[in-house]
Amino acid sequence: ETGVTQSPTHLIKTRGQQVTLRCSSQSGHNTVSWYQQALGQGPQFIFQYYREEENGRGNFPPRFSGLQFPNYSSELNVNALELDDSALYLCASSRPREEAEAFFGQGTRLTVV
Amino acid sequence: GESVGLHLPTLSVQEGDNSIINCAYSNSASDYFIWYKQESGKGPQFIIDIRSNMDKRQGQRVTVLLNKTVKHLSLQIAATQPGDSAVYFCAETYGNNRLAFGKGNQVVVIP
Numbered sequence: 001e002t003g004v005t006q007s008p009t010h011l012i013k014t015r016g017q018q019v020t021l022r023c024s025s026q027s028g029h030n031t032v033s034w035y036q037q038a039l040g041q042g043p044q045f046i047f048q049y050y051r052e053e054e055n056g057r058g059n060f061p062p063r064f065s066g067l068q069f070p071n072y073s074s075e076l077n078v079n080a081l082e083l084d085d086s087a088l089y090l091c092a093s094s095r096p097r098e099e100a101e102a103f104f105g106q107g108t109r110l111t112v113v
Numbered sequence: 114g115e116s117v118g119l120h121l122p123t124l125s126v127q128e129g130d131n132s133i134i135n136c137a138y139s140n141s142a143s144d145y146f147i148w149y150k151q152e153s154g155k156g157p158q159f160i161i162d163i164r165s166n167m168d169k170r171q172g173q174r175v176t177v178l179l180n181k182t183v184k185h186l187s188l189q190i191a192a193t194q195p196g197d198s199a200v201y202f203c204a205e206t207y208g209n210n211r212l213a214f215g216k217g218n219q220v221v222v223i224p
Contacts, residue, residue, distance in 0.1 A: 002156070033211065040121060042202050042214030043157065056211055090156050092212075102212060104149075104156030 002026060004093050004105035012111045013081050021076045021108045023091030031055070032074040033102060034066060035090040043090055049074055078110075086112045121200060123219040132190040134218045136203035141184060143205035147212070148177060148188045152199045160188070160201075190220075198222045 003026035013019050025032050031050045035043035045058035049068035063079040072093070078085055088109050092102035126132045138146065144165040149157035163170045163177045163186075170177050176189040186203050200219050204212040 002158075004156075035212075035214075040217075042204075042217050043212070045211040045213065048211060058211065092156075101147075101159070101162070103159065106154070106156045 002103040002105065004029075004091060004103050006089075006091050006105035006108050008108060009106065010109045010111075012113060015081055015083060015112055017081050018077065018079045019081060019110060021078075021089050021091075021110070023074045023076070023093075023105060025072045025074070025091075025093030026103055029093035029095055029103070030072050031094045032068055032072065033092045033094070034074070034076045035092065036060070037088040037090055037107070039087070046076070081112045083112050086110060121217050121219045123221060125221045125223060126193050127223050128195060129192055132188075132193045132197070132220060134188045134190075134201050134220065136186040136188075136215045136218075138184050138186060138203065138205045138213075138215065140205060140207050140213070141181075143207040143213075145206045146177070146179060146186050147204045147206075148175075148186075149202045149204060149214075150197075150199045151202065151217075157202060193220075193222050195222045195224055 005024045007022045033048040034046040037043040046060050047057040048055045052068045065077045068074045088107040090107045091105045094102045147162040148160040151157045161172045161175050161177050163179050168179050174191045178187045200217045202217045203215045
């Protein structure tokens with residue numbers, strides 16, 4: 001177990017709806033990154049949060065947004081869901097100045113119908 | 114759980130044999146490389162890492178080799194066990210705090 005927990009584990013949404021996914025980082029980790037993993041693919045970087053501010057963003061549209069809270073937990077919000085948003089969404093937390101040593105949660109499986 | 118390994122290159126290995134998984138990375142500026150293991154229904158699990166100023170690093174039953182000339186990374190697993198069955202991803206970073214993952218390789222251990 002990595003100590004990174006995500007909720008919910010699975011959910012189904014309808015195209016056009018909005019979704020919020022949650023992540024609690026491992027104790028002592030103040031950096032949280034979000035990744036999207038389509039079936040059969042490697043994870044793709046969405047964005048990273050450090051000290052409650054966005055600290056880098058991948059090639060995802062603005063309808064993907066996030067938050068980080070003072071306790072370093074984080075949310076990923078996706079508006080206007082599309083069928084192609086169906087994927088496993090992974091949260092990874094890391095210690096200060098060791099950003100690449102990321103510990104992943106088990107992911108949230110989102111299905112858009 | 115559902116598989117993360119659909120349509121991925123697959124390595125079938127007999128239990129007890131050694132496994133070698135290869136990865137080509139894209140950015141010559143990458144300075145840190147990591148191998149992750151992902152089992153069905155789980156998030157990626159850190160296995161071993163290597164910095165760009167090294168060409169070999171050993172862990173428990175695993176060895177990572179880095180060839181910067183041809184931008185190639187490999188993971189060697191000694192005495193492969195059934196619990197090693199998973200999808201393996203290499204990932205690279207280049208100072209921008211994000212991991213760029215490769216396509217993944219499925220390892221199937223035959224008892």
